[in-house]
Amino acid sequence: MTPEEFRRAGHQLIDWIADYRNNLEQRPVRAQIEPGEIRRALPRTPPESPAGAEQLLAELEQVLVPGITQVQHPMHFGWFPSNASLASTLGDIASSGLGCLGISWESCPALTELEEVVCDWLRQLTGLSQNWEGCIQDTASTSCLTALLIARERASDYSESRGGLQAEDKPLIVYTTEEAHSSVIKAALLAGFGRDNLRLVAMDGASRAMSATALARQIEADIAAGSLPCAIVALTGSTGVVAFDPIDQITAIAARHAIWVHVDAAMAGSAMLLPEYRHLWEGVEAADSIAWNPHKWMGTILDCSLFYLRDVQHLVRVMSTNPSYLRSNVDHEVRQYRDWGIPLGRRFRALKIWYHLGIDGIDAIRARLRRDLDNAQWFAQRVSASENWQVLAPVNLQTVCIRHQPDGFEGESLDRHTLAWVNAINQSGAAFMSPAQLDGRWMARVSIGVEATTRAHLEKLWQLIQLHANEVTGESKLPSNS
Amino acid sequence: MTPEEFRRAGHQLIDWIADYRNNLEQRPVRAQIEPGEIRRALPRTPPESPAGAEQLLAELEQVLVPGITQVQHPMHFGWFPSNASLASTLGDIASSGLGCLGISWESCPALTELEEVVCDWLRQLTGLSQNWEGCIQDTASTSCLTALLIARERASDYSESRGGLQAEDKPLIVYTTEEAHSSVIKAALLAGFGRDNLRLVAMDGASRAMSATALARQIEADIAAGSLPCAIVALTGSTGVVAFDPIDQITAIAARHAIWVHVDAAMAGSAMLLPEYRHLWEGVEAADSIAWNPHKWMGTILDCSLFYLRDVQHLVRVMSTNPSYLRSNVDHEVRQYRDWGIPLGRRFRALKIWYHLGIDGIDAIRARLRRDLDNAQWFAQRVSASENWQVLAPVNLQTVCIRHQPDGFEGESLDRHTLAWVNAINQSGAAFMSPAQLDGRWMARVSIGVEATTRAHLEKLWQLIQLHANEVTGESKLPSNS
Numbered sequence: 001m002t003p004e005e006f007r008r009a010g011h012q013l014i015d016w017i018a019d020y021r022n023n024l025e026q027r028p029v030r031a032q033i034e035p036g037e038i039r040r041a042l043p044r045t046p047p048e049s050p051a052g053a054e055q056l057l058a059e060l061e062q063v064l065v066p067g068i069t070q071v072q073h074p075m076h077f078g079w080f081p082s083n084a085s086l087a088s089t090l091g092d093i094a095s096s097g098l099g100c101l102g103i104s105w106e107s108c109p110a111l112t113e114l115e116e117v118v119c120d121w122l123r124q125l126t127g128l129s130q131n132w133e134g135c136i137q138d139t140a141s142t143s144c145l146t147a148l149l150i151a152r153e154r155a156s157d158y159s160e161s162r163g164g165l166q167a168e169d170k171p172l173i174v175y176t177t178e179e180a181h182s183s184v185i186k187a188a189l190l191a192g193f194g195r196d197n198l199r200l201v202a203m204d205g206a207s208r209a210m211s212a213t214a215l216a217r218q219i220e221a222d223i224a225a226g227s228l229p230c231a232i233v234a235l236t237g238s239t240g241v242v243a244f245d246p247i248d249q250i251t252a253i254a255a256r257h258a259i260w261v262h263v264d265a266a267m268a269g270s271a272m273l274l275p276e277y278r279h280l281w282e283g284v285e286a287a288d289s290i291a292w293n294p295h296k297w298m299g300t301i302l303d304c305s306l307f308y309l310r311d312v313q314h315l316v317r318v319m320s321t322n323p324s325y326l327r328s329n330v331d332h333e334v335r336q337y338r339d340w341g342i343p344l345g346r347r348f349r350a351l352k353i354w355y356h357l358g359i360d361g362i363d364a365i366r367a368r369l370r371r372d373l374d375n376a377q378w379f380a381q382r383v384s385a386s387e388n389w390q391v392l393a394p395v396n397l398q399t400v401c402i403r404h405q406p407d408g409f410e411g412e413s414l415d416r417h418t419l420a421w422v423n424a425i426n427q428s429g430a431a432f433m434s435p436a437q438l439d440g441r442w443m444a445r446v447s448i449g450v451e452a453t454t455r456a457h458l459e460k461l462w463q464l465i466q467l468h469a470n471e472v473t474g475e476s477k478l479p480s481n482s
Numbered sequence: 483m484t485p486e487e488f489r490r491a492g493h494q495l496i497d498w499i500a501d502y503r504n505n506l507e508q509r510p511v512r513a514q515i516e517p518g519e520i521r522r523a524l525p526r527t528p529p530e531s532p533a534g535a536e537q538l539l540a541e542l543e544q545v546l547v548p549g550i551t552q553v554q555h556p557m558h559f560g561w562f563p564s565n566a567s568l569a570s571t572l573g574d575i576a577s578s579g580l581g582c583l584g585i586s587w588e589s590c591p592a593l594t595e596l597e598e599v600v601c602d603w604l605r606q607l608t609g610l611s612q613n614w615e616g617c618i619q620d621t622a623s624t625s626c627l628t629a630l631l632i633a634r635e636r637a638s639d640y641s642e643s644r645g646g647l648q649a650e651d652k653p654l655i656v657y658t659t660e661e662a663h664s665s666v667i668k669a670a671l672l673a674g675f676g677r678d679n680l681r682l683v684a685m686d687g688a689s690r691a692m693s694a695t696a697l698a699r700q701i702e703a704d705i706a707a708g709s710l711p712c713a714i715v716a717l718t719g720s721t722g723v724v725a726f727d728p729i730d731q732i733t734a735i736a737a738r739h740a741i742w743v744h745v746d747a748a749m750a751g752s753a754m755l756l757p758e759y760r761h762l763w764e765g766v767e768a769a770d771s772i773a774w775n776p777h778k779w780m781g782t783i784l785d786c787s788l789f790y791l792r793d794v795q796h797l798v799r800v801m802s803t804n805p806s807y808l809r810s811n812v813d814h815e816v817r818q819y820r821d822w823g824i825p826l827g828r829r830f831r832a833l834k835i836w837y838h839l840g841i842d843g844i845d846a847i848r849a850r851l852r853r854d855l856d857n858a859q860w861f862a863q864r865v866s867a868s869e870n871w872q873v874l875a876p877v878n879l880q881t882v883c884i885r886h887q888p889d890g891f892e893g894e895s896l897d898r899h900t901l902a903w904v905n906a907i908n909q910s911g912a913a914f915m916s917p918a919q920l921d922g923r924w925m926a927r928v929s930i931g932v933e934a935t936t937r938a939h940l941e942k943l944w945q946l947i948q949l950h951a952n953e954v955t956g957e958s959k960l961p962s963n964s
Contacts, residue, residue: 001841003504006568009841010496013572017579018489031591035815038595046603050843053572056836060576067592071583079589079807082827084581086488090495090535094542096574096783097499099566101553107561109513110549113520121528138620139825149672164676165647172648182803183826190631190800190824192674194646239807295827301578302829318672321664324919325561325721325927329905333517342672342824343621344665345564345777347784354538359483359491361532423811437806445807 001053009053016057020065021072021086025452028429029073031066038067074452075431077461080239080267080399081372081449083299091355092301095348102346104326105334112335115350122294122306122353125362126272129285134308135340136349140266141183143291143307144233146315146341148174148191150289151231151260153318160318165192172230173222175199175259177210177245179238184264188233197227207394208241210234212249219257231260236281236292237268240436240445241393241401244268248283261287269306270297271373271397273366280396288314297372297398297449298365300356304349307341315340372398372449379446379458386466392438398448401438404469411441418442421469428468431461483535491535498539502547503554503568507934510911511555513548520549556934557913557943562721562749562881563854563931565781573837574783577830584828586808587816594817597832604776604788604835607844608754611767616790617822618831622748623665625773625789626715628797628823630656630673632771633713633742635800642800647674654712655704657681657741659692659727661720666746670715679709689876690723692716694731701739713742718763718774719750722918722927723875723883726750730765743769751788752779753855753879755848762878770796779854779880779931780847782838786831789823797822854880854931861928861940868948874920880930883920886951893923900924903951910950913943 001009041063071082100108119134137143153160156168165172174188178200188198199222202214219229232254234245247263254261263284269292271277284290290308294300309315320339338344356365376398383389383402392401409417422435422444434445444465448458483491523545553564582590601616619625635642638650647654656670660682670680681704684696701711714736716727729745736743745766751774753759766772772790776782791797802821820826838847858880865871865884874883891899904917904926916927926947930940 001568001572003500003568006503006572007496007500009572010500010575011493013575013579014489014492014496017576018485018492020579021488021581022485030588033591035587035591035812036595038592039598042596042599044599044602046607046844047839048844050846051840053569053837053841056840060833064592064596065580067590067595068580068582069589069591071589072581079583079585082581082583084578086483086485087535089578089581090483090488090491092578093492093495093575094499096566096571096578097495097502098547098550099503099554099564099571099783100550101561101564101784103561105517106512107551107553108549109515109517109551110520110546113518113549114524114546116521117524117526120526125528139827141826142824145824152674159676160671160674161677163653163678164671165674166650166653166679167676168648171645182805182808186801186803186824189642189646192634192642192647194641194649195643196645197648239805301581302583302827303825319668321668323664323721324924325916326664327917330517342624342627342668343785344623345621345784351542355535357529358533358538359535362528362530364532434807435809442806 012053012057024070024073027070027073029070029075029432030426030429031069032429033067038063069432072450072452074450074454074457075461076450077431077433077446077448079434080447081297082295082302083297083451084301085299085356085360085451087359088300088352088356090359091352094355095351098348100348102348103338103344104328105330105336106328108348111348111350112337114354115337116335118350118353119306121357123308126269127275127278128308131285131310132308133312134306135337137305137307137341138303140264140291140293140305141187142342143305144184144262144264145187145190146307147260147262147289148187148231150314150318151262152191152193154260154314155228155230158317170226170228171197173197173199173227174231174233175201175215175218175229176233177201177203177235179203179208179235179240179243180233181239181264181266184233208238208243210245210250212246212253215250216253219253229257229259231262233262233264234287236263236265237271237397239267240438242268242396242399244280244396247281247287251283251286255286263287263290265290265292266305267293267296268397269293270369273298273362274369294353297369299451300352304352368451375455375458376400376448378455379448379462382462392443400446400448401443402446403443406473415442417472418444420472424468424472425464431464494535494539506552506555509552509555511552511557511914512908512911513551514911515549520545551914554932554934556932556936556939558932559913559915559928559930559943561916562929563779564777564784565779565933566783567781567838567842567933569841570782570834570838572841573834576837577833580830582830584830585820585826586810586818587812588810590830593830593832594819596836597819598817600832600835601788603839605790608751609757609760610790613767613792614790615794616788617819619787619789619823620785622746622773622775622787623669624824625787626666626744626746627669627672628789629742629744629771630669630713632796632800633744634673634675636742636796637710637712640799652708652710653679655679655681655709656713656715657683657697657700657711658715659683659685659717661685661690661717661722661725662715663721663746663748666715690720690725692727692732694728694735697732698735701735711739711741713744715744715746716769718745718747719753719879721749722920724750724878724881726762726878729763729769733765733768737768745769745772747772747774748787749775749778750879751775752851755780755844756851776835779851781933782834786834850933857937857940858882858930860937861930861944864944874925882928882930883925884928885925888955897924899954900926902954906950906954907946913946
């Protein structure tokens with residue numbers, strides 16, 4: 001494809017994207033297709049001759065788009081927001097267009113230095129001190145794995161240079177709670193700690209925050225048993241109910257035993273752009289690493305996960321490589337981001353943050369976050385004020401966990417009821433939210449925060465929810481034919 | 483930013499990208515800037531008010547672009563080719579524009595199913611049997627780490643569910659050669675094996691291919707010493723001199739001891755699009771996993787690394803998670819790519835392969851690869867036919883490793899000479915190649931394969947090389963003043 005052909009096709013694609021984003025609300029929220037439907041609509045063998053950009057765009061529209069769950073849709077309340085602001089999308093397009101290669105400072109100085117700059121901007125905007133340095137990872141999963149690898153190596157006095165983890169004589173222990181995201185458990189297992197050495201510390205009642213007392217007790221018990229406490233993954237906004245672990249108490253305990261503290265703020269990091277919410281991670285300055293994802297609520301397009309460290313030394317010691325073919329004369333003066341994570345090659349991801357802040361501006365971003373927080377409070381009040389409806393956990397940010405419990409429903413029947421009305425809404429395409437379990441029982445997680453979601457959409461959602469829940473209640477009270 | 487504002491800014495950006503790619507050849511190949519220059523040109527504090535897309539584009543052009551080493555430039559011969567074909571760039575832009583979220587099949591069925599389809603297309607195009615299934619990773623570094631994690635868990639009977647690697651009683655051993663990419667060593671260390679348990683197997687003379695005899699002997703010795711051979715990372719096109727390990731012999735040895743064989747074909751996988759080159763990985767059907775990067779020579783824009791497995795079961799067992807908030811009713815019928823690697827969230831990367839094959843077409847891609855292979859042979863012949871010039875390793879594909887050794891230069895003085903003429907060319911901005919070490923001595927790696935590189939560019943390169951090498955020879959023969 002020549003630059004002139006690219007120009008023509010690019011203009012067409014830009015128009016298509018603008019129209020697509022403009023008309024998103026007319027599409028169903030959850031993809032209305034069957035498993036395998038898209039795969040079957042595509043040829044099984046690779047195209048033998050070129051098709052042209054126009055035909056591909058037509059297929060994109062006809063075959064692929066119906067298979068997209070519209071997470072930018074204002075009636076999307078599932079998982080966590082995954083905003084792809086158009087300002088950051090523009091930056092992502094610039095990154096693609098430039099076709100850079102980030103394998104060393106020399107391979108693209110601009111890529112490295114803009115990443116340094118924007119990571120520092122976001123440090124300032126979230127109120128972290130100058131003691132932190134950051135980089136961009138693909139996801140918080142990778143950041144958490146990376147943090148645990150550093151913790152493992154620090155605790156074992158860098159066993160990677162000797163017999164590795166397998167030669168350690170004391171078991172290294174990792175602490176977190178049941179509220180931890182699945183990627184935290186996965187990271188601990190991938191890092192080789194083993195499930196037996198992963199402690200799910202007790203939580204304090206309805207807050208579902210880690211109990212500092214239970215943590216201290218568990219650490220003492222592990223030390224007494226001859227183990228070595230290695231890392232704590234503390235949650236600033238968990239996935240289930242957006243719980244906040246007491247970072248100040250946790251870091252104080254960790255300091256006594258030189259335990260690495262990684263703060264998983266994947267979702268709630270965005271809230272730290274608002275000074276009035278920073279009390280939620282009080283004590284964070286004493287942690288060792290933090291991950292948060294502008295690609296969630298803040299709205300920088302996926303993938304963009306920030307990873308900050310107070311002492312980068314540990315990270316670089318574990319991750320660095322220095323093969324002859326990657327050396328240059330200025331290596332001692334520059335940052336090599338290849339030593340800050342697992343992959344060698346990186347895209348120019350800083351551009352999307354730069355565009356996002358540069359075009360939308362931080363004030364507008366903050367105003368939108370505050371709008372979502374208000375909407376969550378409004379919605380939670382509607383739910384709690386209604387008969388048979390409950391809000392199940394404190395609404396710390398923008399996620400509201402709810403359940404409808406009419407008379408006679410409990411245990412299994414309550415679970416069936418919850419899943420029935422949530423699935424009915426999700427299947428309808430009118431709105432989407434995630435069913436999730438709390439203490440083994442299903443609930444609905446209404447995660448508010450899509451860029452396009454206004455109060456009117458929440459009013460509509462609340463009507464939809466009541467309608468479907470009542471309809472399903474009626475149905476399940478009919479005599480069963482099965 | 484509204485869709486209409488995006489439309490206007492998008493058109494402007496597309497025009498800018500088309501012009502940029504069109505005029506790339508007029509820019510210096512290596513960025514002509516000092517460390518810190520770009521960082522200092524950018525504000526230290528985040529922008530307080532929006533700037534607008536037009537101003538950002540002006541800054542992109544004035545501040546950032548001078549800091550880009552132009553790997554799409556036809557005079558770029560460094561590292562390995564990192565082609566960002568405009569056809570695949572278009573697919574990448576579509577991916578950005580759609581703003582999808584790939585955390586489960588349900589979150590974007592099209593993302594999952596197109597990835598299944600294009601990975602299978604590339605399987606067919608590289609002549610692999612139906613026994614392989616694939617997915618897209620960010621880089622071969624991540625694929626290799628993933629492969630070693632699977633190997634570790636399989637060999638330890640899935641110790642992650644018990645005491646982890648740290649509870650294993652026998653040391654698990656990993657085998658590769660000195661030619662292995664730095665990411666292979668890094669992966670072994672991150673996976674917790676430890677450097678003591680990493681064997682760099684002897685190579686067969688000038689081919690720098692792993693010696694099967696040495697491998698078999700080493701494995702026997704390790705078993706005799708009470709260790710457990712776990713994984714072999716075999717190289718199909720190494721980074722240094724593009725060496726090819728004997729995959730058939732290696733897999734035969736591995737089979738006798740149930741050792742996992744990961745084939746690192748990051749660069750040379752593209753050559754397997756050409757049936758006449760597939761003898762170079764003969765025996766690959768008996769390997770366990772393969773990584774190769776369309777984002778290198780083939781030209782699908784970064785990041786796009788294919789990872790194939792013969793028995794996906796092992797991968798899924800190590801990587802899978804199933805939290806309540808990610809479940810859906812059709813989970814048993816669909817593929818969950820989150821269980822195929824480390825990150826949870828993924829971009830819609832399959833689109834760039836789809837666009838690349840759909841617009842450029844496989845015939846044109848193959849023709850270009852053959853052109854580069856011819857150019858490498860032509861260039862190698864020019865070098866070997868010239869006095870004092872040597873081609874240092876077999877030119878198996880498109881990389882030519884060369885050295886200029888005038889009378890009186892050897893050892894340290896030869897190293898200084900090599901670095902002097904290579905650096906002079908790199909600094910001039912007229913062309914770029916990577917100095918690298920071979921058996922501890924510097925050489926120049928001329929890696930041919932940028933989409934825009936024609937025979938004329940190689941003629942120019944050969945003139946430049948001779949000019950600079952001769953100039954430097956003259957200088958270093960002058961009496962020294964220091």
